[in-house]
Structures are given as structure tokens and as C-alpha cells.
Amino acid sequence: MKRFLTALALASIAFSGAADAKDFKAGSKVRIATEGAYAPWNFTDSSGKLAGFEVDLYADLCERMSVQCDLVQTAWEGIIPALQAGKFDAIMAGMSITDKRKKVITFSRSYMGSPASFVVVKSSPLASLSAGLDALTLADVDAKEKAGLDSMKAALKGKTIGVQISTTHENFLNEYMGDTVTVKTYDTQENLDLDLVAGRIDAALASLSYWVPLLEGEKGKTMAMVGPKMDGGPFGNGVGAGIRQDDQELADMFTKAIDEARADGTISKLSTQWFGFDGTPKE
Amino acid sequence: MTLPDWMLLLQWGDAGWGDEMVRGMLMTLAVAMAAFLLGIVIGTAGAAIKLSRYLAVRLIGEAYTTLIRGVPDLLVIYLLFFGGSMAAMAVARVFGYEEYIEIDAFAIGTIALGTISGAYATEVIRGAVLAVPKGQIEAAKACGMSRFLLFRRIMVPQVARFALPGLGNVWQLTLKDTSLISIVGLVEIMRQASVASGSTQKPFTFYLAAGVLYLVLTAFSNKGFGLAELWANRGVRRA
Amino acid sequence: MDIELMAEAFPKILSGLPVTMVLAASSLFLGFFLAIVIALLRTSRFRPLAGFAYSFVYVFRGTPLLVQIFLIYYGTGQFEAVRESFLWPVLREAWWCAILALTLNTGAYTSEIIRGGIQAVPFGQIEAAKACGMNAVMRFRRIVFPQAIRQALPAYGNEIILMIKSTSLASTITLLEMTGIARKLISQTYKPLEIFLIAAVFYLALVFIVTRVVAFIEYRLNPEQRDAARVPTAKDLQTAPIGDIDAGFR
Numbered sequence: 001m002k003r004f005l006t007a008l009a010l011a012s013i014a015f016s017g018a019a020d021a022k023d024f025k026a027g028s029k030v031r032i033a034t035e036g037a038y039a040p041w042n043f044t045d046s047s048g049k050l051a052g053f054e055v056d057l058y059a060d061l062c063e064r065m066s067v068q069c070d071l072v073q074t075a076w077e078g079i080i081p082a083l084q085a086g087k088f089d090a091i092m093a094g095m096s097i098t099d100k101r102k103k104v105i106t107f108s109r110s111y112m113g114s115p116a117s118f119v120v121v122k123s124s125p126l127a128s129l130s131a132g133l134d135a136l137t138l139a140d141v142d143a144k145e146k147a148g149l150d151s152m153k154a155a156l157k158g159k160t161i162g163v164q165i166s167t168t169h170e171n172f173l174n175e176y177m178g179d180t181v182t183v184k185t186y187d188t189q190e191n192l193d194l195d196l197v198a199g200r201i202d203a204a205l206a207s208l209s210y211w212v213p214l215l216e217g218e219k220g221k222t223m224a225m226v227g228p229k230m231d232g233g234p235f236g237n238g239v240g241a242g243i244r245q246d247d248q249e250l251a252d253m254f255t256k257a258i259d260e261a262r263a264d265g266t267i268s269k270l271s272t273q274w275f276g277f278d279g280t281p282k283e
Numbered sequence: 284m285t286l287p288d289w290m291l292l293l294q295w296g297d298a299g300w301g302d303e304m305v306r307g308m309l310m311t312l313a314v315a316m317a318a319f320l321l322g323i324v325i326g327t328a329g330a331a332i333k334l335s336r337y338l339a340v341r342l343i344g345e346a347y348t349t350l351i352r353g354v355p356d357l358l359v360i361y362l363l364f365f366g367g368s369m370a371a372m373a374v375a376r377v378f379g380y381e382e383y384i385e386i387d388a389f390a391i392g393t394i395a396l397g398t399i400s401g402a403y404a405t406e407v408i409r410g411a412v413l414a415v416p417k418g419q420i421e422a423a424k425a426c427g428m429s430r431f432l433l434f435r436r437i438m439v440p441q442v443a444r445f446a447l448p449g450l451g452n453v454w455q456l457t458l459k460d461t462s463l464i465s466i467v468g469l470v471e472i473m474r475q476a477s478v479a480s481g482s483t484q485k486p487f488t489f490y491l492a493a494g495v496l497y498l499v500l501t502a503f504s505n506k507g508f509g510l511a512e513l514w515a516n517r518g519v520r521r522a
Numbered sequence: 523m524d525i526e527l528m529a530e531a532f533p534k535i536l537s538g539l540p541v542t543m544v545l546a547a548s549s550l551f552l553g554f555f556l557a558i559v560i561a562l563l564r565t566s567r568f569r570p571l572a573g574f575a576y577s578f579v580y581v582f583r584g585t586p587l588l589v590q591i592f593l594i595y596y597g598t599g600q601f602e603a604v605r606e607s608f609l610w611p612v613l614r615e616a617w618w619c620a621i622l623a624l625t626l627n628t629g630a631y632t633s634e635i636i637r638g639g640i641q642a643v644p645f646g647q648i649e650a651a652k653a654c655g656m657n658a659v660m661r662f663r664r665i666v667f668p669q670a671i672r673q674a675l676p677a678y679g680n681e682i683i684l685m686i687k688s689t690s691l692a693s694t695i696t697l698l699e700m701t702g703i704a705r706k707l708i709s710q711t712y713k714p715l716e717i718f719l720i721a722a723v724f725y726l727a728l729v730f731i732v733t734r735v736v737a738f739i740e741y742r743l744n745p746e747q748r749d750a751a752r753v754p755t756a757k758d759l760q761t762a763p764i765g766d767i768d769a770g771f772r
Contacts, residue, residue, distance in 0.1 A: 036478065037477070037478055037481055039482070043478075043482065044478045044482070045297075045482075046297060046298060046299060046300055046303070046479070046482070047296075047297035047303075048302070048303040048306065048470075048475075072388075072468060073468045073470065074388075074467075074468040075465065075466045075467075075468065077466070077705065077708075077709070078361075078364075078365065078466065078708065078714060080712045081365050081708070081712050081713070081714045082364075082365070084712070085365055085368050085369050086368060086369075086372060087368060087386075104712045165705065165706070165709045166708075166709035170709065184696045185696060185706060185709070186696060187694065188477070188481060189481075190477075190478075190480075190481025190482070191477075191481065191596065193481070193484070194480070194481070194484060194486055194596050194599060194600075195596075195599065195696075197484065197599070198596075198599025198600075198605060198614075199599075199605060199614065200599065200614050200615075200616070219484055349726075350722075350726070352683075352729075353683075353687075353725060353726040353729040353730065354687070354722045354725050354726060354729075355687040355688070355689075355690035355691075355701065355725055356687065357690045357691060357693075357701060358690060358701065358718055358721060358722050358725065359722075361714060361718050362714075362715065362718050362719070362722065365714040365715050365718075366715050369715075455583075459585070459586040459587075460586070461586075462586035462588045462589060463586075463588060473586070473588060473589065476589075476592075477592075480596065484600070485600055486592065486593075486596035486597050486599070486600055487593065487596075487597035487598065487600040487601065488600070490589055490592045490593040490596065490597050491593060491597065493589050494581075494585045494589045494590070494593060497584065497585045497586060497589060498580075498581065498584045498585055501583075501584040501585070502584065
């Protein structure tokens, strides 16, 4: 009986979830996770190496924090549970800062703004979709924006829209159009692109910072961006580094380093290099 | 002369994905071998447990094999991936170790696949142990062999021979199951094919190449196990 | 452990059970016929046909099912010609791609099981049937088939179980069967352990039921192996192993 109780106690600890906090200071080892399949944020090039905006940025930030960083590749799906399980200490994988995610992890300040937009293939009837708006901030929707949102919803009614799983884009679709469209979720953004080109889905929703470089390149020549650029609300407030709630001091270290990188133009330089526009977050 | 598209995509060096795919194959092979060896260790222990005199012990073995073989491998891998290090840390904390335990992708992949192949290996080895004729064991005892000598001279050589074909199947299973572990972040064949096809939008080319690489691995190891069986059965009288 | 979340996840994952079952049942059904064709082709005296059947089995048993699924789903979309052909309405749907991949896969494994069953029929019986003047169809129907089925049943029971488990891979191509729903729930709750445990329970239950049914059929088909006076007890039905080693792996 005693042995059984010990086993039960062990099991309950095992399943109680998150691990204890680790002390982070200058010189600490920090493991940062990225996906490696979300160009140009982070991707694997044909020589097998990780590259992209975040791959450059993490090196810069780690130098500013004077910590030893290790970049590890992991699947996007389950990246937050893996962070909580202690497989790594921070996530830099184009992850938007949202209230929903803040319930389970904490974030540094944003290092990049990231509005979202729909993309369709050029030959699609949806190619002419427009809500009569350029930009749409979901945090405060005025009458004109409401009308635009409704017209967009009407145009997409009955269509199949693809998003990557566990993204703000998935949340947006479920929240705003869940009753009128079919949402298909993909493990990687790249698989989603394959299905968009193959015509299995009518439209795809993802971050502008993903679409802009894609549409300029070879892969995106048959695609077109439609509708307004949307942010706020379920889309969150920019992209930041995701960190365990217990490790607030690491989040603060990131925030400080990001502020320095914003101030001296590093982020502006890197985002222009990788995205083709300056995405330095405002305040 | 220009090369066809797929050859350009699969060429060696930084411009193509050929060398990455082959490196992925080596990773697949490495993790499959590590997991298979772990599976044999677990399987041997598992067989001993399932052949135990005590019902309670046998039930533990039964629960392990039934659970692993009744749940999809994908789920087992997910569960071990997320639950494994939490459990390891919890156990470590009981012994007063407070740091994070970092288990790298290769280790977690090996543990997950080893746990799966261990369940199948348990059945194979158990069957092989039962296939050793009782009379031989009795004869060995009658000759005055110690338990250890009996184990070494009578059991091990025969169990190994009887288990070989079944273990060959377990190896094939382990090899193919490596395709499920890209979730742990290990860059093996499947992960590499998925990254390459995403980046080039040529999924057919890369998944086909992946299939060919798996076929190469299974064909060679089939041959290997065939030869091993011939070797193990040398000197066995055939009807 | 978040018990409340598990209770919430339970009915949601249950709603994927019919999808899992239909996926498994339809591919097993179609795969069975494919398997008979392949098994017969393999015994064909026309070499190219036998060679084709052999390669089919070799390729589908030698590569992971995940590769087969991805090749059929993502791979076919690469070609303009496929996208414009009559096949596209079928290949466009993740559902049919999954059925196709699972059918081809189980067809390859099952054909080996059937072949083993047919080969186990003693040749003397076939000679005797010939001597009695039975034609090929009658020989197959009366002599070979009933015995082959009995011989193959345990291995086929394992194949059924493997197929049920394999349907979980359909979640990788956007299908919402039990694993797919579980993955979606995790993307909303970030609690993989709780949710996957519930899914695992469903699979275990399903596998458990199939094991019992197969054991019962096996019991019914082998009257000579049981004591006429006895009715099947729970113990008789418990001896069937789950996922026997000789069955095909994927």
C-alpha cells in the first residue's frame, strides 16, 4: 500500500505540469525554439541551415543579454506545451502576443508588428474580394469597419479557408466566421500554401509579414492578397518572444534587449532585409 | 544539356536537397538503431516480467504491452514527448534535483520509439523463450549446470535464434515509425522532405524521394536479417 | 491533471469516433478486395503480373504509411495535369486521399495474409478435389477459401487493429477524426497530456472490442478445436493477442 501511495504521489507530481523556475542572468544558457518552416521569419535553406529574420534577431538579442543561446528546431504544433514542459526556455517563431496565449505563457515586448491578410490564387473568383477598407483594427471597430467586415463575411460564406493550427488566424476565423466558413487547419504554413495552390482551399489567412515576401517570390506568383490588413483583437499585438510565466526575469531581459535593438535601428534593418518593409513596432 | 527538374532539386551541395535528404536518412537510421536496441533491452526485461511466477508482476507486463499496442503510435509518441520530460523532472525533484532536465530530440525520439518497439519485442522474446524445449532445460539441470550456465549455454543461443525473424519485423516497424517523430524536432527523412517540399513547392518529388530512401533502408535491412537468420540456423538440421 | 478539461474533451473526441470508424471500415472493406486481387496476381503464371503484385506489396510494406499519405495528398497536387484531370474531384478531398492511402496500404498487407492462408491448405486436398471432378471455382469456394479464412483470421484480426490505429495518421492531412479533434483541442487549450490521454482511452476501447469480436468469430469458426460441451467463457476469448507479431507492420 505504501509503495502504491508513493507511486500515486509520483504520478500526480508528474502530471501536475509546469516545472519550477530557473534563474536567468548574464551568462546563463538559454534555449530558444523556432519552427524552421515559416519563411522569412525562420526557415531551413537548401543547405540545411536555419535562416530568417528571427534567426538573425536571436543572435543579436542574445549578445545584448549576454547569455549563451542555443537555437533549437521544433514543430509549431505543440510548441507552447513543449515550452511549458521545459524543453526550451523561449519561443521565437513568429508568435503573436495575444490575450489567449497570455493566459498560459508570458511574452517579451513585441519585436515586430504583424497584421494579417487573406490570400487567394489569382484565378479565383475571390480575387476581387474587397471590404472597402485598407486596414481593419479589430480592437475598436467603427461603423464603416463593421460594414466591411460583414461584406467580407458574406463574400466568404460557404468557402473553405486554410490556416495554420494554433495561430491567431485560426482563432480569428473561429471567432468571426466560424459559423459560415469551413476552417481547415494545417500543421505547417508551407503545407497550407501547397493546398492553396492545389486548389483544395479557397483562401488562406496568415500574417502579412509572411505573405509579402512570398508573393514577391517565385512561389507566390500565382497568388494575390485580398481584403484589408487586419490586426488587434484576436490577432494580438505584434510578435514577441514567448516565455514561461515563471521566468518573468527572462522576459524582462528580452524586452530590454528588444528596446535597444529598436532604438539603434537593428530591427528596422533586419525587417527591411527579410520582409521588404520596416516592421519595427511603434511604442 | 540541362538536367530535369527533379535532379536539380535533389542535387548535392548547397543548391539542392540531395545531401540534406541523405543526412536525414542517416539520422533515421541512427535513431531507429538506438530505439531498436533500447527496444530489445526493454523487450528482454518485459519478457522476463511476463513470464514471472507472480500474477501482479505479470499484470504489469500485460498492461504495458496492451497499452502500447492498443494506442496509435502517433499518440504514444505525443504522450511521451509531452509527458516524458515532465515525469523525468518530477522524479528528479523527489531526489532533490531542481534544475531543468534537458532531454535532446534524439534521446526523446529514441525513448519514444524504444518504448513502442519494446512492447512488440516483449512478445517476440517471450515466444522465443517458450519455444525452448522443456526437456533441454531439464537435461541441463540434470547435468548439474548452474542457473547462469544454463542461461548462457542453453537459453541465450536458442532464444536468439527463435526470436530473430520476429525481431526482424520489430526492426521494420521501428524504422518506419521514425517517420512519426519529426514532432520532436529531429531532422530525419520525413522532416527533411516536408521542409524541402514546403520550400520548393514540389511535394511529390520530395515525398517520393523519401519513400525511395525508406525502401533502400528496408531492403538492405531485410537482406541483413535474412543473412543473420541463415547464420543463426547454421548447423540446424533441416527436414 | 485538469479533470474538468478532460470531462469537456470527452464528448468532443467522441464526436470523431464515427469518422475514425468509417475511415477504418471503408478502407478495410475496399482493401480486402484489393488484397484478393493482389494475392491471385501473385500466384499468376504470367510473370509481369506476378512481378507487379510483388512490387506493389514490397513498396507498400517497405515505406511508412505517413509517406504514402503525404505522397497521395500533397504530392498529387504538384501536377497541373492531375489537377485538371477527372481524378481531381476525388484527390482534392482529404477524405478520399486518406481512404485511398489506407486502402492501398492494407491491401498490400492483407494480400500477404491471404496468400499465407491459401498456401496453408494441404495440397493433397486440392488433388482430391480435382479427382472428385470439382472445377477451379468450386475448389476455391468449397476447399481453399473456407480453410484459408480460418487460417488467416488471427492475422487479419491484427490487421484490423493496425488499421484502426493507422487512421490516426489521417489527422496529418486535415481530417478531423479522433486524433485530429484532439490536436485541435490542444491548439486551443495547450494541454496535450490530458487530451491525448482521453483519445488514447477511446482507441484502447475500440481495439479491445475488436479483439473480442475477432476472438469470438475465431472460436465459432474452429469447432473442432473446442470441447463440444463447452460454451465460450470469458477466458477463452481473452487469449487473442493484440497486434500479433506476425502481422504486418506499418
